[in-house]
Amino acid sequence: MKVKHILALFILGLICTVLGALFKIMHWPGAPELLTAGTFLQVIAGFLGIWKLFTNKEFKNFLNK
DSSP states (O other): OOHHHHHHHHHHHHHHHHHHHHHHHTTOTTHHHHHHHHHHHHHHHHHHHHHHHHHOSOSTTTTTO
């Protein structure tokens, strides 16, 4: 998996988390599901990013792959 895909997954999780917080503040239904999904996506992206970092042989070109 490329780093740009991991970053896209993290950004998608961040958007879900922010929307979930907005839904929670406005007392709209669906807030817990959005918060859970967003946090889950961010954790998965974090684990994938750490795994990619430790399995990469070249640390200088890490973001270019």
